[in-house]
Amino acid sequence: MSDASHKLDKTLVLVGLMGCGKSSVGRRLAARLGVGFVDTDDEIVLSAGMSIPEIFDRLGERAFRDGEVKVISRLLAGPPGIMATGGGAFISPLVRAEVERAAISVWLRADIETLWERVKDKPGRPLLAGDDARIVLERLMKERYPVYAAADIVVDTHAENTHEVVVNDILQGVARFVAQQKENK
Numbered sequence: 409m410s411d412a413s414h415k416l417d418k419t420l421v422l423v424g425l426m427g428c429g430k431s432s433v434g435r436r437l438a439a440r441l442g443v444g445f446v447d448t449d450d451e452i453v454l455s456a457g458m459s460i461p462e463i464f465d466r467l468g469e470r471a472f473r474d475g476e477v478k479v480i481s482r483l484l485a486g487p488p489g490i491m492a493t494g495g496g497a498f499i500s501p502l503v504r505a506e507v508e509r510a511a512i513s514v515w516l517r518a519d520i521e522t523l524w525e526r527v528k529d530k531p532g533r534p535l536l537a538g539d540d541a542r543i544v545l546e547r548l549m550k551e552r553y554p555v556y557a558a559a560d561i562v563v564d565t566h567a568e569n570t571h572e573v574v575v576n577d578i579l580q581g582v583a584r585f586v587a588q589q590k591e592n593k
């Protein structure tokens with residue numbers, strides 16, 4: 409796909425576990441395609457006026473998840489662009505249905521070492537705030553990977569890949585997916 413000629417008809421929704429690079433890759437992808445970028449975590453923080461740890465702490469995870477569904481539905485009604493989602497968003501059947509209807513989903517699949525290296529010293533993720541963070545991350549991989557696998561496109565990402573490599577792999581995956589959809593029509 410030539411970047412200049414590619415017109416994004418649908419939003420690309422990046423899904424995957426904490427630390428897989430949704431936000432950093434998403435920003436680069438948006439710049440490359442000349443479209444807008446949005447991070448759903450940032451939008452939730454903005455509309456709640458609280459950080460994610462504060463939302464979990466004061467309102468509870470349920471409220472955060474409700475906010476996630478609302479924000480994603482609202483953003484999907486806007487112009488096509490790149491959307492990075494929080495790691496738990498695509499686990500919601502409601503979110504998956506919305507994404508399936510209105511967007512193309514891309515799972516950034518990473519191994520535990522890649523994820524752990526990226527999240528281990530970074531605060532701000534309530535699910536990984538305890539001493540057992542690595543065990544929690546491993547458990548979330550087991551629980552969530554079968555669900556992320558429902559994404560339209562799967563792109564593998566490793567610690568040694570640059571974001572540029574991942575962006576190229578996503579663009580190739582999207583081109584293949586769009587061509588396949590046209591064939592199936």
Ligand code: S3P
Binds near residue numbers: 427533
């Ligand atoms: C979460 C992932 C976080 C954030 C929240 C919950 C999850 O986003 O939405 O802490 O359930 O996996 P990132 O995946 O961007 O870290």
